[in-house]
Amino acid sequence: MTEEQGDGLTIAVFEGTTHQRYWIFTQERLAELRAEANETACADVNEWTNKLRRAGSEEQQPDVVLGPSPGKKARTECEESGVQVDCITLQEEQIIQDYYLEGVFSLSNKLKLPANVETTAITFYKRFYLYCSAMDYHPKDIMFTVLWVACKVEHYPSRYINAQKVVLNENSREFSFDAPAFADHGNIPIEHLLRLEQVLLQVLKYHLMVHHPFRPLRGFLEMWTKRSDSMKLADDVKSKIEEKATKLLRDWMKSDILLILHPSEIALCALRHTCAKAKMEAAFDMFLKDAIGSSAESVGRVYEAIEGNLAAHKQRLKGEQLKTEATRINAKLQGCSNPEKERSHPQFALLEEIKRKEREAAKEAKNLRIAQEQREQEMRLLGIDGGR
Amino acid sequence: MGSARKKKNPRKHYKVLHEVGRGTFGVVCKAIKKKTGEEVAIKNIKLVHKIHEGVSTSAIDEIRIMQELHHPNVLSIHEVFSPREGTLSLVLDFIPMDMEMIIKAKDMTSDKYVPMPSEDIKAYMQMFLRGINACHQNFVLHRDLKPANLLLSANGVLKLCDFGLARTYGSPNAKFSPQAVTLWYRPLEMLLGADRYGPAVDMWGVGCIFAEMLLRNPLFPTGRGATDVDQVCQIVRCMGAPTERNWPGFDQLPILLKFQQIPPTPLARVIPAAPKDALDLLDKLLSYDPNKRISAEEALKHEYFRNAPAPASTAQIADHISVLIKKPSSQVSSTLPSSGALALPARPPS
Numbered sequence: 001m002t003e004e005q006g007d008g009l010t011i012a013v014f015e016g017t018t019h020q021r022y023w024i025f026t027q028e029r030l031a032e033l034r035a036e037a038n039e040t041a042c043a044d045v046n047e048w049t050n051k052l053r054r055a056g057s058e059e060q061q062p063d064v065v066l067g068p069s070p071g072k073k074a075r076t077e078c079e080e081s082g083v084q085v086d087c088i089t090l091q092e093e094q095i096i097q098d099y100y101l102e103g104v105f106s107l108s109n110k111l112k113l114p115a116n117v118e119t120t121a122i123t124f125y126k127r128f129y130l131y132c133s134a135m136d137y138h139p140k141d142i143m144f145t146v147l148w149v150a151c152k153v154e155h156y157p158s159r160y161i162n163a164q165k166v167v168l169n170e171n172s173r174e175f176s177f178d179a180p181a182f183a184d185h186g187n188i189p190i191e192h193l194l195r196l197e198q199v200l201l202q203v204l205k206y207h208l209m210v211h212h213p214f215r216p217l218r219g220f221l222e223m224w225t226k227r228s229d230s231m232k233l234a235d236d237v238k239s240k241i242e243e244k245a246t247k248l249l250r251d252w253m254k255s256d257i258l259l260i261l262h263p264s265e266i267a268l269c270a271l272r273h274t275c276a277k278a279k280m281e282a283a284f285d286m287f288l289k290d291a292i293g294s295s296a297e298s299v300g301r302v303y304e305a306i307e308g309n310l311a312a313h314k315q316r317l318k319g320e321q322l323k324t325e326a327t328r329i330n331a332k333l334q335g336c337s338n339p340e341k342e343r344s345h346p347q348f349a350l351l352e353e354i355k356r357k358e359r360e361a362a363k364e365a366k367n368l369r370i371a372q373e374q375r376e377q378e379m380r381l382l383g384i385d386g387g388r
Numbered sequence: 389m390g391s392a393r394k395k396k397n398p399r400k401h402y403k404v405l406h407e408v409g410r411g412t413f414g415v416v417c418k419a420i421k422k423k424t425g426e427e428v429a430i431k432n433i434k435l436v437h438k439i440h441e442g443v444s445t446s447a448i449d450e451i452r453i454m455q456e457l458h459h460p461n462v463l464s465i466h467e468v469f470s471p472r473e474g475t476l477s478l479v480l481d482f483i484p485m486d487m488e489m490i491i492k493a494k495d496m497t498s499d500k501y502v503p504m505p506s507e508d509i510k511a512y513m514q515m516f517l518r519g520i521n522a523c524h525q526n527f528v529l530h531r532d533l534k535p536a537n538l539l540l541s542a543n544g545v546l547k548l549c550d551f552g553l554a555r556t557y558g559s560p561n562a563k564f565s566p567q568a569v570t571l572w573y574r575p576l577e578m579l580l581g582a583d584r585y586g587p588a589v590d591m592w593g594v595g596c597i598f599a600e601m602l603l604r605n606p607l608f609p610t611g612r613g614a615t616d617v618d619q620v621c622q623i624v625r626c627m628g629a630p631t632e633r634n635w636p637g638f639d640q641l642p643i644l645l646k647f648q649q650i651p652p653t654p655l656a657r658v659i660p661a662a663p664k665d666a667l668d669l670l671d672k673l674l675s676y677d678p679n680k681r682i683s684a685e686e687a688l689k690h691e692y693f694r695n696a697p698a699p700a701s702t703a704q705i706a707d708h709i710s711v712l713i714k715k716p717s718s719q720v721s722s723t724l725p726s727s728g729a730l731a732l733p734a735r736p737p738s
Contacts, residue, residue, distance in 0.1 A: 013525065013527070017456055126469050139415055195473065197442045198476075206451050206455060209455065
């Protein structure tokens with residue numbers, strides 16, 4: 001028997017999913033969240049850097065790049081010390097994230113990962129950077145982590161091996177030790193990856209079900225081929241359209257549409273686009289009206305939203321230009337990575353030490369306060385209250 | 389500010405009482421949510437960093453699936469958090485009673501089974517099927533149905549649990565392991581090596597558990613260390629050999645066994661005490677051909693649920709099972725009942 005449950009059901013089933021409840025946003029909200037993530041990280045980096053500086057000035061100077069940060073309002077205690085870290089801007093944030101998003105795609109391509117693994121990985125990546133900044137966690141590391149977790153989530157065969165480095169092996173299509181396919185992308189130590197796996201899961205709120213547009217696409221095509229009239233879709237045409245639409249969808253995933261629209265809407269638009277290219281608009285509109293009961297206009301509106309998003313995406317840097325900029329931002333990132341977030345950060349240990357001291361001081365203060373209260377109470381009980 | 393972004397460790401929201409279970413994945417503890425006084429179970433999953441696997445796929449599956457299923461008859465997941473590096477904690481409803489305990493409950497003084505009224509069985513089945521239907525509508529296969537995975541809350545509500553083996557289906561190339569599902573509740577197509585299967589595999593398990601409630605004993609029990617072939621024999625001895633007529637294409641499955649021409653035993657003889665409508669539903673659940681096997685949605689519309697007696701209310705069930713909770717005498721014995729107690733007819737050795 002087959003497992004193919006290609007029916008339009010997904011639309012109804014999508015209601016109430018974590019995907020629908022927590023991970024569909026408006027364009028404006030996306031911008032807000034990204035700005036917040038960048039701002040919070042800037043504040044964090046400044047706060048911790050200054051704490052480290054103060055702690056370090058007792059022993060040695062910490063190794064941080066300092067400089068003026070144009071356009072960034074000073075809102076941390078560094079105002080007092082007058083030192084401000086040169087954080088990456090929101091725009092730079094986007095460029096560096098885009099660069100490594102391309103990395104997710106190229107890795108997925110080299111490894112011939114199926115569409116569902118690829119789309120899940122990309123969705124995780126995009127969801128992650130709504131709540132974190134590239135200064136918190138480097139996108140290169142997150143690129144590996146999302147692929148790693150997406151393979152597990154989608155049950156892609158990935159029996160991973162090795163002790164030191166995790167890479168994706170092209171031939172066995174596994175995560176394994178040092179594969180040439182990975183030369184352009186570098187490696188990530190396994191301990192680091194496993195720590196980031198937990199960070200990723202937490203930032204994703206442990207919502208791991210991603211609904212892809214591929215299933216509704218199959219569902220719509222299935223409906224279309226099952227029609228009994230002359231508008232029935234022939235099987236050979238169907239497979240051609242499916243192939244083209246799937247390719248188109250994979251390409252669309254680079255933009256933000258999966259964070260804005262429902263998967264079935266996206267699927268329908270991809271179908272419409274593919275049909276238009278094949279000069280089958282009339283047949284598509286008919287199918288739309290009869291089988292799904294929606295009008296060409298309503299799909300058209302969604303389609304415009306997609307077009308807008310894709311157009312915005314096309315404006316972004318590409319190719320060599322993207323690479324040059326990314327290299328520059330990468331260098332800048334070295335000076336403004338958040339020392340609190342990752343254990344491999346050179347100053348992580350020092351920071352932990354500062355935190356421990358802070359905690360101890362707070363505890364001490366609390367104990368003092370309790371002792372003080374107790375003394376006062378005892379005095380009250382002994383009737384010496386107000387005696388002084 | 390950096391520290392303002394820090395959230396309190398969610399672990400501190402709970403007061404852990406004591407351990408209630410232990411598995412390969414880690415430890416389950418009973419705990420109290422401090423704010424509400426609610427009883428919860430915290431399942432701690434230890435991550436195995438030594439073999440560099442990180443969060444295991446079964447933990448990922450369980451979290452992934454339970455986060456999506458919201459149904460009164462499916463155990464809810466309250467929260468997932470990581471109390472410290474290397475551990476994941478799943479906060480679930482705390483429900484100490486399960487169907488296995490109810491089926492096996494005996495009165496210690498008389499050594500007789502505590503009766504399960506047919507209204508109760510009907511209500512259990514209805515809640516069970518609703519839970520399964522919710523899974524299947526979300527493209528989730530449970531794949532490990534057995535009485536111990538049907539929990540009963542003190543309010544008399546049945547809840548499906550343990551999604552550690554569950555999978556989502558619907559992707560075109562997904563092949564599954566034919567090894568899932570506890571042996572006694574595994575359908576014939578899986579035993580014969582089918583690696584492409586759908587919701588029907590769960591429905592066979594529903595049938596086995598339905599029969600078990602009626603019989604008070606497993607329908608197809610096999611001994612410790614039994615193999616897949618033993619299980620096939622056990623099923624075929626009762627249900628007869630599959631034929632090209634009742635299951636077209638069964639000989640195309642990876643494992644081909646030569647069956648003797650054993651005729652099926654009528655279910656009315658296997659479970660003589662069961663009413664006719666119950667047997668009809670059971671027959672449809674235990675259809676060899678997975679394509680002909682009744683779905684959860686159809687099963688809920690079966691006349692069994694419309695005919696008298698009406699299913700017991702949750703209040704009635706709560707009342708009935710409260711007796712089991714209170715009486716320490718109705719302890720469940722851990723050993724399996726001997727097959728001598730089975731109401732199965734004598735059959736020729738195969």
